[in-house]
Amino acid sequence: GQNIDQPTEMTATEGAIVQINCTYQTSGFNGLFWYQQHAGEAPTFLSYNVLDGLEEKGRFSSFLSRSKGYSYLLLKELQMKDSASYLCAVRGLNTDKLIFGTGTRLQVFP
Amino acid sequence: SQTIHQWPATLVQPVGSPLSLECTVEGTSNPNLYWYRQAAGRGLQLLFYSVGIGQISSEVPQNLSASRPQDRQFILSSKKLLLSDSGFYLCAYSPGGTQYFGPGTRLLVL
Numbered sequence: 731g732q733n734i735d736q737p738t739e740m741t742a743t744e745g746a747i748v749q750i751n752c753t754y755q756t757s758g759f760n761g762l763f764w765y766q767q768h769a770g771e772a773p774t775f776l777s778y779n780v781l782d783g784l785e786e787k788g789r790f791s792s793f794l795s796r797s798k799g800y801s802y803l804l805l806k807e808l809q810m811k812d813s814a815s816y817l818c819a820v821r822g823l824n825t826d827k828l829i830f831g832t833g834t835r836l837q838v839f840p
Numbered sequence: 841s842q843t844i845h846q847w848p849a850t851l852v853q854p855v856g857s858p859l860s861l862e863c864t865v866e867g868t869s870n871p872n873l874y875w876y877r878q879a880a881g882r883g884l885q886l887l888f889y890s891v892g893i894g895q896i897s898s899e900v901p902q903n904l905s906a907s908r909p910q911d912r913q914f915i916l917s918s919k920k921l922l923l924s925d926s927g928f929y930l931c932a933y934s935p936g937g938t939q940y941f942g943p944g945t946r947l948l949v950l
Binding site for chain 2: 761763765770771772773774775778817819826827828830831832833
């Protein structure tokens with residue numbers, strides 16, 4: 731079967747660092763995506779990993795370990811506007827279809 | 841630049857009424873197109889995807905249907921809405937790999 735697990739909710743303080751984990755079990759793997767979704771809005775693309783290692787993009791970084799079926803999204807210097815849901819999604823082989831986790835709702839407090 | 845449009849933004853419909861949601865993409869040719877539904881507090885569920893005009897794959901059995909009459913137009917329809925059809929409907933396109941989402945249509949069936 732195919733399964734993607736993320737924590738349901740997390741809280742953090744403005745200015746801090748937070749790591750959102752994602753574990754996956756899929757029949758094939760061809761990339762992992764992170765999306766940000768503010769309440770009532772559509773998801774927006776944050777990052778893509780297909781090889782092991784860390785991809786850094788400004789305050790956001792994403793890490794992948796294919797052997798462990800594990801990824802994390804690291805958010806640095808948290809801002810209030812980072813309060814949102816973060817969706818982990820995996821792409822299978824020979825397809826553009828994505829399987830989404832249920833998302834992690836992050837609340838940033840002052 | 842590439843953009844994706846969806847309308848209407850919100851819709852309130854009685855049970856048993858028909859439905860037509862439209863999605864159009866600009867700035868790219870022959871994209872893969874997707875319809876997702878997101879129920880309140882839940883993850884994204886892929887409903888349909890299309891790799892070309894007239895080519896539709898259904899992911900889950902339901903009373904919804906999809907059509908792609910033109911390369912950059914994707915339509916989601918129903919002949920008779922159910923209460924369980926309420927949710928946030930998102931169209932996405934993939935010019936090659938990453939999926940990008942439209943603004944969504946919030947549907948409430950009463």
